[in-house]
Amino acid sequence: MRLLEPLLIPLAALVVSLLLFGVFVALAGHNPLQVYHSIYRGAFGSWFSWQNTLVRASPLMLTAMCTALPARVGLIVIGGEGAVVVGALAAALVGIGLNGVFAPVAVIGLMLLAAMACGGLWVAAVGALRHYRGVNETISSLLFNYIAIAILNFLVIGPLRDPASLNKPASVPIGSDNMIGNIAESSVHWGLAYGLLACLTLWLVVRRSTMGFAMDVIGGNPRAAYLAGLPVGRLVILACLLGGAAAGVAGMLEVAAVHGRLSSSVNAGYGYAGILVAFLARHNPLAIIPVALLLGGIRASGGLLQRSHDLPDATVLVLQGIIFLVILASESLYGRTPLSQRPGVTR
Amino acid sequence: MSGRPRYALEGVNISKRFGHLRALEGVSLRLRRGSFHALLGENGAGKSTLVKCIMGYHRPSEGQFLIDEQEQSIDNPHEAHRLGIGMVYQHFTLIPNMSVAENLVLARPCLPARIDWRAETRRLREKLDALPFQVPLDAAINSLSAGEKQKVEILKQLTLDCRILILDEPTSVLTPDEADEVLGRIKAMTRETDLSVLIITHKFREVMHYADEVTVLRKGRAAGTTTVAGTTPAALAGMMLGCDPKRMPSTRREVAVREQVLDLERLTVLDDNGEPAVRGLSLSVAGGEIVGIAGVSGNGQRELVQALCGQRDIGAGCMRVQAERFRATREEIRRHHFRCLPEEPLRNACVPGMTIAENLALREFDRAPYARCGGWLNRAAIGARAAALIERFSVSPPVPAMPIGQLSGGNVQRAVLARELSGDVSVLIVANPCFGLDFAAVAEVRERIMSARNQGAAVLLVSEDLEEILELADRLLVMAGGRLVYETTPAAADLTLIGQHMAGH
The missing domain is CATH 3.40.50.300 (P-loop containing nucleotide triphosphate hydrolases)
Structure with missing residues (x-):
């Protein structure tokens, strides 16, 4: 029965969030049931909305990892947004610099590597600060976001600015040959495959590898980890590095699959939404896939809400915020529900 | 009835059991009015359990308490306060960034919604003038030394009009000079007023210098009560350590060193x-x-x-x-x-949320046969080894997939023994x-x-x-x-x- 708890508590939290959101919608003068229905239609109602959802889900899968992996060693990192920006920056620099120099396949590969390396190191620095200097990782990763965004804005307005971009400052394009295309005839880019691959690989690492086991020991009780002689510092930094690398890939996708160039649009909030995905998924990489689809769907339905209910498209962000609060509040329920009682076992 | 009662507090045949564990067994204690009474004993001898019973945190399984020679049942800490019993804990319970006066006022039960600070401060000053401790009322707690903080803790109880003061190792955070000052003043108060003091301590020196009487606990029983004038540190140490009937000692063999x-x-x-x-x-x-x-x-x-x-x-x-x-x-x-059995094994040697099998694998999980192909877990091998160890060390319940945090203390220790001593x-x-x-x-x-x-x-x-x-x-x-x-x-x-x-x- 205990196995049901991690499933039922988030589900109950989702239901509560929807009810609260319904109150909000009703206060705004709309029928909550109709709004729920529109969210469903906008997210999963047709092939068209599915494609919208999938496009939004893939970066969420990657950015969620930036919170989920450090969480396994006991760190609460909210620096996904910064890693996205840094990854986008690295990918754009590589793409622009090597455009036409190498074959597109090589350029894409190098963009990917650069994004992973820079995003990874960015968040690894947070882990190192925490382990060696005792700096609170939540605060430092949040501040790292601001630093990354400031660097992005500086470069886009300054040195990297394409003189041809008038209204919205942006860099020169990385070249259409170096773009990651769409899957078959759909409007879903190949980034979805990157996201799925990352979730599955990291799930294997977490559940099946000795490294994942060691990380769980550190997250569960650092004293026991030291007793067993585990290299705690190295593993903490490695978890941050892997998480940051995944978020860096999300940034690369923004450049190489969506915008084709660097602009302030790469800072679209996927890093923050990824925190929510990770918490909803209980930091389990496999559970991140359905949760990212759910959240991606909610975000995709914003447009439809605006069109058919005249609700501002930020309404879905309200729903997202409500879900986050309720999920955080529900964390205290683990181990206290009737499901977690096993008579005759504990004294 | 002639005059006032001789004893401020009496515990008669107090017993306390936690499940099968007998923490206290028929302990009697008499705290003479206006006396300074020490409670000595090793860790686990039952001192804190006894005091927690007096303070109403635990209810004794058997026995009664008499306050001023009237039987009272102390069901909760509020009741203890009402009866004039106050306690100073080993660690500070003050709010560091608030002033002394604020801390003292806050300690009062039933604070009004709006506090008239001028009246409160005046009231406090009047009370403090009558007490031997002087602390600056406007000073912030975090600017005080440990000795001064301890004085504030004691004042807190005294301004609540407590007549029986219990001190739990009050000098463990103090320098010897600070300890002498604090204890000396409390001692003087017991002479001059009605205050009766019960102090838990490990330090023989403090007992010999300040206490009038001393009660020694050993393994949940009262090993004796005596006046300090009639004893020596050596005699007290003997009472504390005791000479219990020997259990069958573990078999010691001659081995080459x-x-x-x-x-x-x-x-x-x-x-x-x-x-x-x-x-x-x-x-x-x-x-x-x-x-x-x-x-x-x-x-x-x-x-x-x-x-x-x-x-x-x-x-x-x-x-x-x-x-x-x-x-x-x-x-x-x-x-x-190299192997370790640290104290409190669940806290120091286990991951409570992971299963018994995983905890048993903590030392070996990254080695064959528990790891294969450079770093992939072989959960079947881990489970099989766990089942064997659970059997050999009689861990109960024998469920490898159960989180170790759900085991009883003895079984956690068995599991840790199995992990540390099986190779x-x-x-x-x-x-x-x-x-x-x-x-x-x-x-x-x-x-x-x-x-x-x-x-x-x-x-x-x-x-x-x-x-x-x-x-x-x-x-x-x-x-x-x-x-x-x-x-x-x-x-x-x-x-x-x-x-x-x-x-x-």
């Missing part, structure tokens, strides 16, 4: 505040012997054990295992067969291995430690239970103030001398 298995050279370890807790400690443990370190808790034993187990950095000095420098890395731990062991660090275990589990744990020694392991046993050390150790050392201050063998042990060294004489 191997030198240079565990060597500590001028080891210094810092505590959480960066103060040295272990000061330049040197020690050698040979293979095939158990060296026991006795001492009153808080003299650096915890930090020493944490440093040896790799849970705390070594500040200075060096640790050698089998003549090689040892830094508690996984590779060194494995090569030297070769060259060095074994043990700390308070029998805390909170029942009689049968104690015998089993000690037997296993002894058998590790008989197989040639160098065992360092740090324990607050002197009897345990006397039973198991080949050599006995006393630790006080972060140093080893005395060495003897159990055969030649003089309890009085040991007690005095433990007490810092």
Whole structure:
């Protein structure tokens, strides 16, 4: 029965969030049931909305990892947004610099590597600060976001600015040959495959590898980890590095699959939404896939809400915020529900 | 009825059981009105349980309390307050960034919604003028020294009009001078007013200097009550340690001793505040012997054990295992067969949320056959080994997939023993291995430690239970103030001398 708890508590939290959101919608003068229905239609109602959802889900899968992996060693990192920006920056620099120099396949590969390396190191620095200097990782990763965004804005307005971009400052394009295309005839880019691959690989690492086991020991009780002689510092930094690398890939996708160039649009909030995905998924990489689809769907339905209910498209962000609060509040329920009682076992 | 009652507080035949554990067994205590009464005893002797019963945190299983010779049932801490009983805890309960006056006012039960600070301050001043302690009312708590904070804690109780003051090791955070000042003034108050004081302490010096009477607890029973004038520290130490009927001692075999298995050279370890807790400690443990370190808790034993187990950095000095420098890395731990049984095993040696099987695999999970192909877990092998160990060490319930945090204390310790002692062991660090275990589990744990020694392991046993050390150790050392201050063998042990060294004489 205990196995049901991690499933039922988030589900109950989702239901509560929807009810609260319904109150909000009703206060705004709309029928909550109709709004729920529109969210469903906008997210999963047709092939068209599915494609919208999938496009939004893939970066969420990657950015969620930036919170989920450090969480396994006991760190609460909210620096996904910064890693996205840094990854986008690295990918754009590589793409622009090597455009036409190498074959597109090589350029894409190098963009990917650069994004992973820079995003990874960015968040690894947070882990190192925490382990060696005792700096609170939540605060430092949040501040790292601001630093990354400031660097992005500086470069886009300054040195990297394409003189041809008038209204919205942006860099020169990385070249259409170096773009990651769409899957078959759909409007879903190949980034979805990157996201799925990352979730599955990291799930294997977490559940099946000795490294994942060691990380769980550190997250569960650092004293026991030291007793067993585990290299705690190295593993903490490695978890941050892997998480940051995944978020860096999300940034690369923004450049190489969506915008084709660097602009302030790469800072679209996927890093923050990824925190929510990770918490909803209980930091389990496999559970991140359905949760990212759910959240991606909610975000995709914003447009439809605006069109058919005249609700501002930020309404879905309200729903997202409500879900986050309720999920955080529900964390205290683990181990206290009737499901977690096993008579005759504990004294 | 003539005059006022002689006794402020009496406990008659107090017993308290937690499940099968008998924490208190027919303890009687009489606190004379206006007296300074000390409560002495080793850790786990039942001092805190007794005091918690008086304060209404626990309800005694049997026995009554009399306040001013009237029977009272103290059901909760509020009731204790109403009866004029106040307690000062070992650790500060003040709010550091608020002023002394604010802290004192806040302590009052039933504060009004709006506080008239001028009236409150005036009232406080009037009260304080009548008391021997002076503290600046507007000073912030965090600007005060430890001694002053302790005075504020005591004042807090006195301004609540308490007539029976219980102090739980009040001087453990104070310098000797501060301790003398605080205790001296309280002593004077008991002379001049109605106040009666019950003080829990480990320090013989304080008992001899300040107390009028002393009650000694040993293993949940009252070992005796006497006036301080009629006793000596040696007699008190004897009462505290006692000479209980011996259990069947673990079988000690003659084994060839191997030198240079565990060597500590001028080891210094810092505590959480960066103060040295272990000061330049040197020690050698040979293979095939158990060296026991006795001492009153808080003299650096915890930090020493944490440093040896790799849970705390070594500040200075060096640790050698089998003549090689040892830094508690996984590779060194494995090569030297280094094993630990820290105190509170669930907290220090287990991951409560992981399963019994996973916890049993903590030392071996990254080695064949539990890991394959460079780093993938073989969960089947881990589960099979766990099932075998659970069977061999009788862990109950025998469910490898159950989170270890759900086991009882004795079974957690069994699981940890299974993990640490099932293979070769060259060095074994043990700390308070029998805390909170029942009689049968104690015998089993000690037997296993002894058998590790008989197989040639160098065992360092740090324990607050002197009897345990006397039973198991080949050599006995006393630790006080972060140093080893005395060495003897159990055969030649003089309890009085040991007690005095433990007490810092």
